[in-house]
Amino acid sequence: MEPTYSRIHPGFKLNGFHCSTDALKEVGYSLIKEGVPFEQAIGDFLLDWLDEKQIIEVNTSGSTGKPKSILLKKSHMVNSALATGNFFGLQPGNSALLCLPSDFIAGKMMLVRAMVLGLELDYVEPSTSPLEYVSNSYDFCAMVPLQLEKSLGKLKMIRTLLVGGAPISNALEKKVKHESTTVFETYGMTETITHVAVKKIHPVPSNVVETFFQTLPGVTVSMDSKDCLVLDAPDISDDKVITNDLVHLVSETEFKWLGRYDNIINSGGVKLIPEQIEAKLAKIISDRFFVTGFHDEKLGQKLVLLVEGEIDKDYLLQEILSSNVLNKFEVPKAIYNVSKFTETDNGKILRHKTVKTL
Secondary structure, three states, X not given: OOOOOOOOOOOOEEOOEEOOHHHHHHHHHHHHHHOOHHHHHHHHHHHHHHOOOOEEEEEOOOOOOOOOEEEEEHHHHHHHHXXXXXXXXXXXXXXXXXXXXXXXXXXXXXXXXXXXXXXEEEEOOOOOOOXXXXXXXXXXXXXXXXXXXXXXXXHHHEEEEEEOOOOOOHHXXXXXXXXXXXXXXXXXXXXXXXXXXXXXXXXXXXXXXXXXXXXXXXXXXXXXXXXEEEEXXXXXXXXXXXXXXXXXEEEOOEEEEEEEHHHOEEEOOEEEOHHHHHHHHOXXXXXXXXXXXXXXXXXXXXXXXXXXXXXXXXXXXXXXXXXXXXXXXXXXXXXXXXXOOOEOOOOXXXXXXXXXXX
């Protein structure tokens, strides 16, 4: 039987109960009427998914621009679920944990994967520590980096973990190496129905110097004239998706993510990619931080470093200079303390809004 959004896989379970289409509609109504807010979001999506419309309206998180509503084809969401199942070898009866809010695409797609692939899905209230009160083990789960950070030591309860919504920092990647869970960083956005590529973070053979993002089945990549990633994924998007992500292409199915084109700092004619500088500074700075460009009369833009919390700025600058991790153009011209970074619900730093707080 060919999977389609109008059919629920007979192996699908939600919190331990088999659910037919009619039963799932009743569950949706019950969650909306009697559930707490995160359960109401699940109920809303279930009813939207089970109605007769071929499209569904979803909201973007606003992490790379203003939040907006977009329309997605349910058939494309089914194809995305099938590609994920194919790539990770998910089988009917495998267990999965939903710990992301269903208001956004990542949480919605955990539900879709379960319904399409026949997974046994449990849900818990989204929080920064999603495994704190969980006693079962699961084959599959998705989290944001902040949830991963707070779940260290309990990750053995998850066999395969996807981490998205924001890049995994070098510091967090090192901490994950002590876990038994297989961890993948994901690349994607609402327009691509969550991830279209994944990068294995752990375990990685000791002789592998660097891993790259690998596309899911049916997805190929290229670059535009700005060296930004272009995605060709006909199973999930009618048109090619042109991104603002600077990349280095390894092949038509592999790439290295460098940073955001709209974050580039042009300082005296030298183009600086903040994310590349931040990767170097992560070896020195343990607090949250980022670099950005401030207007400068001579340079056009000057590179500055923003650090969350109180730090000794003079000492930090000397530490940066003595470490020799940065070239002369990458050394910050100024360092600022910010008591608290502005961020999205999933913990991703909103750079421009944070700068405005200064």
